[in-house]
Every structure is written in C-alpha cells, then in structure tokens.
Amino acid sequence: MLTSTDVHAAAERITGVVRATPVWTTTLDEVAAGLTFKLEMLQHTGTFKARGAANRILAAREQGLLDPNVGIAVASGGNAGLANAWAAARLGVPATVFVPQSAPAAKIRRLQAAGAQVVATGSEYAAAYTAASEHVARTGALHCHAYDQLEICAGAGTLASELLAQTDRQLDTVIVAVGGGGLMAGVAAALDQQDISVVGVEPSNAPTLHSALAAGEPVDVSVGGVAADSLGARRVGDIAFEVARRRQVTSVLVTDEAITHARRLLWERWRLVVEHGAATPLAALLAGAYRPDDGERVAVVLCGANTDPTDL
Structure with a gap:
C-alpha cells in the first residue's frame, strides 16, 4: 500500500x-x-516522471536489486521512456527502452540522445511491454513501469x-x-x-x-x-x-x-x-x-x- x-x-x-x-x-x-x-x-x-524514474532506480540500487552492467528496461516511447532513460544515464547505468514500431522518429532520437538503447517491436504498446518483460526475465534488468x-x-x-x-x-x-x-x-x-x-x-x-x-x-x-x-x-x-x-x-x-x-x-x-x-x-x-x-x-x-x- x-x-x-x-x-x-x-x-x-x-x-x-x-x-x-x-x-x-x-x-x-x-x-x-x-x-x-x-x-x-x-x-x-x-x-x-523524472521523479519516479530516479526513485525507482535509486531504491533498487539501495536494495541490491540493480545490476549496474545490465541496467533498466522500460516499455514506453513517450514521457516515461524519456524519464527513465535520463535517470539511468544520470545514475550511470544502461537503459533499454522498448517502443512500438509506430513510435515517431523524433521520440526515438530523443531517447537515443538520452543514452538509451531503443528496441522497436510490435504495432502497439502491449507488444513493447511484453518484449520489455521478456528482456527483464532473460537479462535480469530492472523493470521500470510507466506508472504502476x-x-x-x-x-x-x-x-x-x-x-x-x-x-x-x-x-x-x-x-x-x-x-x-x-x-x-x-x-x-x-x-x-x-x-x-x-x-x-x-x-x-x-x-x-x-x-x-x-x-x-x-x-x-x-x-x-x-x-x-x-x-x-x-x-x-x-x-x-x-x-x-x-x-x-x-x-x-x-x-x-x-x-x-x-x-x-x-x-x-x-x-x-x-x-x-x-x-x-x-x-x-x-x-x-x-x-x-x-x-x-x-x-x-x-x-x-x-x-x-x-x-x-
């Protein structure tokens, strides 16, 4: 709660x-x-969203849940993706952002400029979310949810x-x-x-x-x-x-x-x-x-x- x-x-x-x-x-x-x-x-x-992203990553680091070599993963081509990419770069860990293939090129460029690796997959957010979850299970990356x-x-x-x-x-x-x-x-x-x-x-x-x-x-x-x-x-x-x-x-x-x-x-x-x-x-x-x-x-x-x- x-x-x-x-x-x-x-x-x-x-x-x-x-x-x-x-x-x-x-x-x-x-x-x-x-x-x-x-x-x-x-x-x-x-x-x-920069507030929540920073808190999530810092709290995970305190709890020993963050692998600094693998970093974080998030599904979002919008504000949450950008905030988590920024926070990860600010705190010195890698970020992988999963976006739908329909994500605008301008947003992808902003994510890349923030230091994120961007993976485009599927036609909707749900597909990007599934891909992010699979990446987390496979690599041990820290999952950063957009809001929940x-x-x-x-x-x-x-x-x-x-x-x-x-x-x-x-x-x-x-x-x-x-x-x-x-x-x-x-x-x-x-x-x-x-x-x-x-x-x-x-x-x-x-x-x-x-x-x-x-x-x-x-x-x-x-x-x-x-x-x-x-x-x-x-x-x-x-x-x-x-x-x-x-x-x-x-x-x-x-x-x-x-x-x-x-x-x-x-x-x-x-x-x-x-x-x-x-x-x-x-x-x-x-x-x-x-x-x-x-x-x-x-x-x-x-x-x-x-x-x-x-x-x-």
Whole structure:
C-alpha cells in the first residue's frame, strides 16, 4: 500500500537528483478560487516522471536489486521512456527502452540522445511491454513501469511534498491529470495526513479512473483524443485505484475542446507551454467540471511540456 511514508522516503532519496520546481500564484476571472500553479513542466525531461524514474532506480540500487552492467528496461516511447532513460544515464547505468514500431522518429532520437538503447517491436504498446518483460526475465534488468510501481508513484508524489512546503500548507484542493494514475496516486498518498482534497481529471475519451470507480475495479477503456500521447493508458493502475478509493479522490471528465482551450489560455495569457495532458486539470476549472467554493485555495499541477508548440 502506497502511503505518505513512501513519498517522504522518495523525497529524501532523490533530493539533488531532480529539480525542485517552482509554484506561481495567480487569479482567473473565470474561477472563483485562488490558483497556485505547480510548474512541474520545468522538471528534467519536461515531465514529473523524472521523479519516479530516479526513485525507482535509486531504491533498487539501495536494495541490491540493480545490476549496474545490465541496467533498466522500460516499455514506453513517450514521457516515461524519456524519464527513465535520463535517470539511468544520470545514475550511470544502461537503459533499454522498448517502443512500438509506430513510435515517431523524433521520440526515438530523443531517447537515443538520452543514452538509451531503443528496441522497436510490435504495432502497439502491449507488444513493447511484453518484449520489455521478456528482456527483464532473460537479462535480469530492472523493470521500470510507466506508472504502476510503488517507487514510481512515490517519486511522483514528491512534487506534492514540495508544494506543501512552498505554500506553507495553505491549500484546500490539488487538481491533477490522470492517465495510468501514477501521479494522482503519489499526490494523494503524499497528502494522506493533510486536510486537502485531490481531484483527478481525465479526457472524456480516456476515462480510466472514472470507469474503474464506476465498475469497482480497474477496467480496460478505449483511448483517443488530443491528450492520448500522455494520458493514453488503457487501464488505471492497481496502486492508483487503491489510493483513489482510500483517499476518496474526486474524478471528473473534460472534453478535447476544453483541454485545447485551457492549453491555449496558458500560452496566450502567461506564455506557459504545456502538453495537452498537462492542461487537463485547468480545463476542469474553466469548463466547470470541478467548481471550487468561493475562496477555496486550489493548486493545479502542470505536469508536462513535451509538446509541439506550433499549434498553440
């Protein structure tokens, strides 16, 4: 079970490896609440996932589970792959990243530039995941999951620990995007002992958490839309589901149109560049999917910046 103790241990472990990202407090006429943005898109590799990757590898090294000659393996052509490749290079171990054959050449070049060996296999993520698992069984590489491992989730939750200190705990609600749920799980666990609510926001055409809560268990969903590159998991993780139910995380959905509007507003009003998935929490406020009370102190996590800025 993921708890605040795991997040605190992760925070100590990755201090000096990842960046402490800033916060910025502002107001929006469209939202009655006071807003604090956690600018996590300024993290190494452009997303929060660097935190979990660093924590996973360092924890494994402490426990004697990491062979420094074999290194790590991960299935992901997106943010998780890049974060794990970076963390492995930062900590001096090899990384093998398995991607679908459909992975864009630009992403493969970024992974290779980060020092990873890239293996393209199959037409979908599932095939890449199977190949990564077989590589782990064959070589003894450390498996780094994109979102459903305790150390990965705990590392992600360290941004909430930072946020608490940066705001002197003057918060009522933290709003985060949900794909596989690792970020939401880490944030909610970090706030275990706090009187602070967590709201998880998903695209309406990729409702992994929403569907799981309705069904009473994680279920497969179809995935599509503008945020599918970062919020494209087909099923919420088991860790995330347990934390969401235990912490009574509020789940809301937003449309692609709302996400696109929020992303563009962040650019036009404040020159903040984020990917569509990172704009999803703000979309919930702008579209009224989550309506804070007057005076509610709300933090919005802007979790990633790996995007094409030409369509802002």
